[in-house]
Amino acid sequence: MILGLALKSLRNRRFTAALTVLSIALAVALLLGVERLRQESRESFGSSVSGTDLIVGARTSAVNLLLASVFRIGNVANNVSWSTYQRIAAQPEVAWTIPLSLGDSHRGFRVLGTTSDYFAHYRFAGNRALELAQGRRFGDAQEAVLGAEVAHVLRYGIGQEIVIAHGAGDVAFALHSDHPFRVVGILARTGTPVDRAIHVSLAAIDAVHAGHEEHADDPLAAALKAAGQEHRLNAGDRVDGRDHAMADGTDKAASERTISAFLIGLKNRSAALFMQRRINESRDEPLTAILPGATLLEVWQIMAAAERSLFVVSMLVVVIGLAGMLVALLTSLNERRREMAVLRALGARPWHVFALILGEAGFLTILGMVLGIAALYAGVAIGRPWLEEHLGVYMSVGWPSATEFGYTMLVLAAGVLIGLIPAYRIYRLSLADGMTIRV
Amino acid sequence: MTSRAGTDGEQWAASDAGRAAHVVDLSDLRFSWRADASPIVAIDSLRVARGERVLLQGPSGSGKSTLLSLLAGVLKAQQGSVRILGRELGGLAAASRDRFRADHIGVIFQMFNLIPYLSVLENVCLPCAFSSVRRTRCEQAGAGVDTTAARLLDNLDLRGDDILRRPVTELSVGQQQRVAAARSLMGAPELLLADEPTSSLDADRRAAFLELVFRECERERTTLIFVSHDASLAPLFDRALEWSALNRPMMVRAPVQ
Numbered sequence: 212m213i214l215g216l217a218l219k220s221l222r223n224r225r226f227t228a229a230l231t232v233l234s235i236a237l238a239v240a241l242l243l244g245v246e247r248l249r250q251e252s253r254e255s256f257g258s259s260v261s262g263t264d265l266i267v268g269a270r271t272s273a274v275n276l277l278l279a280s281v282f283r284i285g286n287v288a289n290n291v292s293w294s295t296y297q298r299i300a301a302q303p304e305v306a307w308t309i310p311l312s313l314g315d316s317h318r319g320f321r322v323l324g325t326t327s328d329y330f331a332h333y334r335f336a337g338n339r340a341l342e343l344a345q346g347r348r349f350g351d352a353q354e355a356v357l358g359a360e361v362a363h364v365l366r367y368g369i370g371q372e373i374v375i376a377h378g379a380g381d382v383a384f385a386l387h388s389d390h391p392f393r394v395v396g397i398l399a400r401t402g403t404p405v406d407r408a409i410h411v412s413l414a415a416i417d418a419v420h421a422g423h424e425e426h427a428d429d430p431l432a433a434a435l436k437a438a439g440q441e442h443r444l445n446a447g448d449r450v451d452g453r454d455h456a457m458a459d460g461t462d463k464a465a466s467e468r469t470i471s472a473f474l475i476g477l478k479n480r481s482a483a484l485f486m487q488r489r490i491n492e493s494r495d496e497p498l499t500a501i502l503p504g505a506t507l508l509e510v511w512q513i514m515a516a517a518e519r520s521l522f523v524v525s526m527l528v529v530v531i532g533l534a535g536m537l538v539a540l541l542t543s544l545n546e547r548r549r550e551m552a553v554l555r556a557l558g559a560r561p562w563h564v565f566a567l568i569l570g571e572a573g574f575l576t577i578l579g580m581v582l583g584i585a586a587l588y589a590g591v592a593i594g595r596p597w598l599e600e601h602l603g604v605y606m607s608v609g610w611p612s613a614t615e616f617g618y619t620m621l622v623l624a625a626g627v628l629i630g631l632i633p634a635y636r637i638y639r640l641s642l643a644d645g646m647t648i649r650v
Numbered sequence: 651m652t653s654r655a656g657t658d659g660e661q662w663a664a665s666d667a668g669r670a671a672h673v674v675d676l677s678d679l680r681f682s683w684r685a686d687a688s689p690i691v692a693i694d695s696l697r698v699a700r701g702e703r704v705l706l707q708g709p710s711g712s713g714k715s716t717l718l719s720l721l722a723g724v725l726k727a728q729q730g731s732v733r734i735l736g737r738e739l740g741g742l743a744a745a746s747r748d749r750f751r752a753d754h755i756g757v758i759f760q761m762f763n764l765i766p767y768l769s770v771l772e773n774v775c776l777p778c779a780f781s782s783v784r785r786t787r788c789e790q791a792g793a794g795v796d797t798t799a800a801r802l803l804d805n806l807d808l809r810g811d812d813i814l815r816r817p818v819t820e821l822s823v824g825q826q827q828r829v830a831a832a833r834s835l836m837g838a839p840e841l842l843l844a845d846e847p848t849s850s851l852d853a854d855r856r857a858a859f860l861e862l863v864f865r866e867c868e869r870e871r872t873t874l875i876f877v878s879h880d881a882s883l884a885p886l887f888d889r890a891l892e893w894s895a896l897n898r899p900m901m902v903r904a905p906v907q
Contacts, residue, residue, distance in 0.1 A: 216765075216779075223767030549762040555724060556759070557833075558752020558780035560745055645724035646757060647715045647845070 213563055217570050220550070224543060228575060231536045235579025238532035239622055240586040242525040243615050247591070249518050250614070251606050253511065256282070259403040260474075260503045262334030263309075264483045267291065267299065267490055268472035270497035274513065277506040280311055280472040283321045283404050287313070290469035295496045299475070304482045307332040309474040312416050315375045320361045322375045323408045324416035324470075332476055335403045345369055346396030352415040356396040360406035367394055373409070375419065390419045417468050475500075529622055533629050536575055540568065540633040548640055556646040565638040572630020573623075580619055584611070671736070673841055673873040674698035674721065679730035681720055691717050691727075692899040696891075700840070701871040703864065707881050708893025714877040717897070718843045721875065722755050723747030735840055752781035756834030756872075760846035763830035764818040770829055771814040774799040777836045784837025791838075802832040806862045824855045831863050838870040845877050860886055 221228050260266075260281045268276045269289030278284040300308040309332055312324030323329075330341050330348050346369045349356050357367060367373070371394040392411060400406055477483055483502055490500035551564045591606045598606055611619070674696065681691040690713040698704050706714055719725040720732055723739045726747075732739045735754060739747055756777070764773045778785040778795050788798040800814060806828040818826060827847055834842055844863070848856040860883070867874050876887065884890035 216768075219767050219772075220765075550765055553759075553763060553765060555748075556722065556751075556757040557777050558748055560748045645719045646722060646759070647719065 213567060214570070216554075217567050217574070220547075220567075221571060221574070227539045227543070231539050231575050232579045232582060234532040234535045235529075235576060235622075235626070236582035236586055238525075238529040239580050239583025239619065240590065241528050242618055242622070243584065243587050243611070244590065245521050245525045246612075246615055246618060247587070247606065249521075250612060255402055256510070257507060258336035259405075260335065261337060262332070262476060263474045263503055264477040264480060265475040265487055265490070265500050266472060266503055266506075267475060267498055267500045270499050273499065273501040273506045274509050276472060276499055276501055277503060277510065279313065280474070281404065281503065283313065283408065287471050290471055291473065291498065292496060293468040293470065295498070296470055296473055298495070299490065300473075302486070304477050304479065304486055305475055306478045307476040309333060310413060310470045311472045311474065312413055312469075313471040315377055315416065315419070317361075317373050317375045317409050318365060320358075320365075321408050322355075322416075323410050324413045325410060326413060329410065333405070333474070335401050335405065339401070341401065341405065342399040343396050344399040346394070349395055349410065349412050349415075352412060352418045353390070353392055354395040354411070354415070355392040356398060356410040357394055358398055358406040358408045358410070359400035361409055362394075362397045367397075369394055369397070375409070375411075390415075413468060413470070529625070532579070533576075533622075533625055536572060536626065537629050537632060540572060540630070541636070544568075544633055544637050544640070547637065548644060551637060551641045552644050552646055555641055555644070561638050561642050564641045565634045568634035568637050569627065569630045572634070573627050576623055576626025576630075579626075580622060584619070671699075672697045672733070673700050673702075673735055674875065675731075675733040675736075677731050679720070679727050679732060681716060681725065681727045681729075685728070689728075689899045691720065691897055693717070693730075693897055696896060698873055698875065700873055701867075703867065703874040703888045704876065705884055705887040705890040706875065706877045706893055706896070707884060707890055708879065708897075710879050712893055713897055713899075714893055715845050718757070718845055718875070718877060721841070722757060722843060723751050749781075752777070753783040754840050756836070756839040756842045758827070758830045758834045758842070758844045758847040760849055763833075763847075764826055766817075766819050768818065769815050770803070770808070770818055770821070771796065771799055773818055773829055774803060774833045774836060776833060777839075781837065784839065787837045795836075799832065799836060802835055802866070803829070805866060806832050808832070823850050824859070827851060827859060828862065831859070831866070835866050835870070835872070838872065840873060842867060842872050842874045843877075844874065846879070847876075848878065848883070849880070856880075856883075857886075 266276060266280050268280060268287050269291050271279075271287055271289070275285060276287065279287045296308070296310055299305065307328060309328045310325060313321060315322040315324075327348055330343075333341055335341075343356070344359065346356070355373060361367065372391045373394065374391050392409075392415070398405065398410075475486070477486065487500040487502060490498050547568075551559075551567075554564065555561075588608060591608055595606050595608075675698075676693050676696040678695075679691060679693045680689045682689040706717070708714055716725065720727055720739075721734065723732075723734070723742070724747075726744075727740060730740075734750070737750065739750070742750060765776065768776070775795050778788060785795060788795045791798060793801065803809070803814065808825060808828055813821075813825075818829060821829065827850070830847065834844075842863075848859055851859055863874070864886075866872070876883075
């Protein structure tokens with residue numbers, strides 16, 4: 212009966228009540244959305260590289276190397292010479308290597324030059340290998356394998372011809388239009404940056420740049436190229452003789468080739484620290500080797516500050532939502548004192564009056580929470596493609612995590628706690644008022 | 651009188667209420683809002699018999715409403731005895747007084763009687779939500795709660811399904827007062843307390859309203875204590891008491907000083 216009264220009373224004030232519920236719902240959706248985004252971005256970051264024991268690039272910061280090589284965020288300033296790569300790949304501890312050559316793009320998507328080892332050894336999300344959804348791996352210099360997202364966004368299929376551009380931007384300054392590629396394969400979706408890459412062979416990258424150099428219509432690229440050659444020359448001096456021992460025995464183009472970075476899988480994981488040290492201290496060429504897991508932790512530390520401030524903001528929004536409810540409840544009290552006096556005359560006890568207001572606060576909070584969660588799920592369902600495309604974050608529509616559940620309970624507790632204020636106030640008022648309101 | 655096993659208070663209702671000599675029996679009653687203030691209510695003795703209709707006439711703001719709150723058990727006297735239906739209210743805990751009020755006392759106010767978001771019927775049935783005793787009485791009278799409410803409204807000249815389902819805010823003041831009267835009489839409480847219920851009505855409506863309330867009180871032999879500043883109502887009642895003669899706070903204060 213008291214419940215029925217409370218509901219009818221609420222229906223009577225449905226406009227204010229709806230606004231209160233709306234503000235709580237938005238606050239809860241924001242709070243949980245921020246938390247979910249944090250979880251999912253960590254997860255998708257964390258699952259982007261697995262099974263790789265070391266990542267090696269030219270000397271740079273660990274975070275920069277990780278972001279550039281795996282997440283394709285930013286660029287590496289210097290390259291690694293092919294001979295040095297060969298030398299390290301030949302070490303007895305090394306099980307496999309994947310060379311990565313970045314720096315070109317196609318309509319905003321990065322082009323990754325690599326070898327077929329990429330398909331054989333690259334692992335993500337635990338121990339999943341790359342799979343082709345359509346077609347086959349690239350073979351000769353004119354073939355490309357697309358990530359799932361690339362194919363989806365650009366609506367490319369097998370047989371599509373593409374032209375790659377120098378640089379990573381959406382708007383390219385120099386097109387390698389004399390070297391069009393043909394799409395021969397499309398990878399299955401992975402939920403990692405692989406989806407957003409166009410994979411071609413290293414030889415293809417060489418060919419593109421060899422041709423491009425002759426045109427010399429991009430002074431910046433030409434300058435970079437020249438600097439790179441000079442560097443390689445220096446490096447080549449020291450590792451003289453080893454260049455001849457190249458496994459694939461390719462021509463001069465391959466010997467002058469540089470790569471952005473390479474991934475290493477070791478025969479024995481426990482050798483990772485030892486190898487890292489040896490590479491970092493190598494005098495042949497200044498290199499940086501990182502343990503992806505350890506560097507990922509560094510990335511989290513950098514992101515933690517941003518995450519925290521985002522969290523604080525969303526918490527504040529929850530506080531504002533609940534404060535709105537408090538204001539709505541308090542302003543309704545004067546009007547409701549008469550109501551309470553009538554109920555008291557009819558035999559309602561002061562705690563009935565207390566429960567009526569507290570119940571209302573609890574009900575509004577729960578309703579707001581439920582709507583907020585519903586809004587979040589709807590938002591995730593609707594916003595998923597956009598998030599994938601623009602942020603590379605893959606949101607899953609799953610049950611709320613323990614943390615999310617914890618936050619919801621926290622909001623509920625805060626809502627009820629805030630409800631105590633008007634409830635206690637009207638309790639005191641109705642004790643003093645009795646059946647007649649003394650204003 | 652209903653017979654119903656339950657808590658102490660309810661068992662008492664079955665056994666003693668009928669035998670109580672007076673429905674209201676006050677003696678040596680003192681009440682003040684603050685402990686250090688002089689009492690606003692000071693009544694040496696007041697007895698009201700069953701079925702009696704008493705008018706308490708006096709100026710506004712002189713403590714008449716406070717007396718009604720004391721009789722209803724919403725307020726508790728600092729001193730003296732308030733016996734309603736033979737039950738000493740001072741000896742009851744607050745929750746028991748609330749239940750006692752729900753079971754045995756009906757109240758009509760001057761204004762703001764009704765819950766605005768409930769329909770006429772819902773308002774009238776409200777006492778039965780707080781008191782199973784009154785609900786049982788409605789049922790024992792051979793009718794359900796809704797039927798009893800409709801009958802009471804009918805007796806008070808509020809007829810038809812149309813009016814039962816209407817929001818109370820759409821009614822005129824006179825109609826609202828009659829709805830309030832019907833509600834206070836639901837489940838035949840032994841004592842009806844009325845606090846200036848006619849002051850917002852014009853003279854014709856006032857007389858008509860009183861006539862309807864009296865008729866209902868007679869039917870159930872309900873005791874009525876009616877508070878008003880309007881002396882012209884006095885001839886209509888069994889007994890009219892001058893508030894200033896009954897309540898003598900100054901007389902109390904003198905010996906203390």
